[in-house]
Amino acid sequence: MAGLELCEPIELYNVLNQATKFSRLTDRNYLCLIDARTKREYDESHLITAIRMKQNALGLYVVPPSIDFTYIKHCVVYDGRTDILDFASEMGDTAFGVDEEKNAPSGSAARCGRVLQQFTRFPVQVLRGGYERFTASYHFLQTQKIFWMPRELEDFLPYPVEIVPRKLYMGNYRQACDQQIQKDLKIKAHVNVSEEVDMFFPNDSDNILHIPVPDSPEADMLSFFSDLCHFIDSRMNHDAVLVFSTLGISRCSTAIMAYLIHSCGLYLKNAWSYVQKCKRNIRPNRGFVQQLSEWEARVYMSTVTDISEPNY
Structure with a gap:
């Protein structure tokens, strides 16, 4: 398995803003940004291009069948505020029976990442501090938009x-x-x-x-x-x-x-x-x-x- 590693907010910011002729976000194998929070939180606001990782009736994360994670260079997962990857502390909240309409338990990004790492060649990155810390510095990269057309990504003006x-x-x-x-x-x-x-x-x-x-x-x-x-x-x-x-x-x-x-x-x-x-x-x-x-x-x-x- 490719493993997990923490990703600093500045690293994700720079990953999102790489460009050649067009934004690198147009490359399907460049970045997959996964939101491991609840549906309510995702619908309220999420990071640009992020897709939500759903859970089944047992509270286990289900890999989106439409995405081939094999060759994706950057697979970044975030929840509300994860700061550590300590598996023992994450399991303090059971992985089963999670009600999605309640706040996701601490460490949901790491648990989601452990599912994804079985399908990736590169380490899955967990955003340190999660959505809360990232948007405190980069609020302008949050959105409610779910579907992005290729032309919209081509027209996206990356930040410095x-x-x-x-x-x-x-x-x-x-x-x-x-x-x-x-x-x-x-x-x-x-x-x-x-x-x-x-x-x-x-x-x-x-x-x-x-x-x-x-x-x-x-x-x-x-x-x-x-x-x-x-x-x-x-x-x-x-x-x-x-x-x-x-x-x-x-x-x-x-x-x-x-x-x-x-x-x-x-x-x-x-x-x-x-x-x-x-x-x-x-x-x-x-x-x-x-x-x-x-x-x-x-x-x-x-x-x-x-x-x-x-x-x-």
């Missing part, structure tokens, strides 16, 4: 990925221009790492840092790294910051890694792994990778990361 919880985000130009996204994430400061002009923030120049560089191996970002890090540090004390570039793949990921190296004590290899976990399709060009290596050497007085490895 979250790098530092509720403080630092990374995205693209389109997301930076969306005022609802700025409101939902409480973003007040922006780092624009693109050649586009900041016409959409005309009255807030103090909270904008514009680094107008092209996405070219010959472009110089290294000379901006120090100002970039100090700007983010100063704004993160009070506000959320969005770092963005045209497509949100090369220049903004370079800027984020430079910040993590300088202000979070990460070597380039660790910063790279962390940012790639937040956004799977980052792709700094070779010139920017070399500049990040030089920045690492400047911050730590030595080169730690071997950028000749294929992963870079």
Whole structure:
């Protein structure tokens, strides 16, 4: 069996907001989000694209026959507020005779996950803190909608990925221009790492840092790294910051890694792994990778990361 593991709210948020040309939610083998709460709770509100796992007369969870879990990369289960995967404590409430119109017993997500793990190749993830903790931070990802057409998922505009919880985000130009996204994430400061002009923030120049560089191996970002890090540090004390570039793949990921190296004590290899976990399709060009290596050497007085490895 594939097993169970806990999934942090920030991890699920970033999984929901991955995109290439379209949102990754359009891929049937990418994510299956399972709601293990009662029917009443699900009908009141649930997370976007979530389907409800039903129970039979004995209170046992029944796997939806319409879903092939074999190749689904992320199978995430949540209940109201599960925080642990301790099987013994979960069995304090019997698994039988559960009345669905009453509150589901503590640990229902873990019990549901143990049923699903028999059908998955990847570990089933149980959302830490459940629906309550997730929606406390990401209320805008809850819905009453049950059925999603493929076109609706294609039109879904993902949010910027979250790098530092509720403080630092990374995205693209389109997301930076969306005022609802700025409101939902409480973003007040922006780092624009693109050649586009900041016409959409005309009255807030103090909270904008514009680094107008092209996405070219010959472009110089290294000379901006120090100002970039100090700007983010100063704004993160009070506000959320969005770092963005045209497509949100090369220049903004370079800027984020430079910040993590300088202000979070990460070597380039660790910063790279962390940012790639937040956004799977980052792709700094070779010139920017070399500049990040030089920045690492400047911050730590030595080169730690071997950028000749294929992963870079």
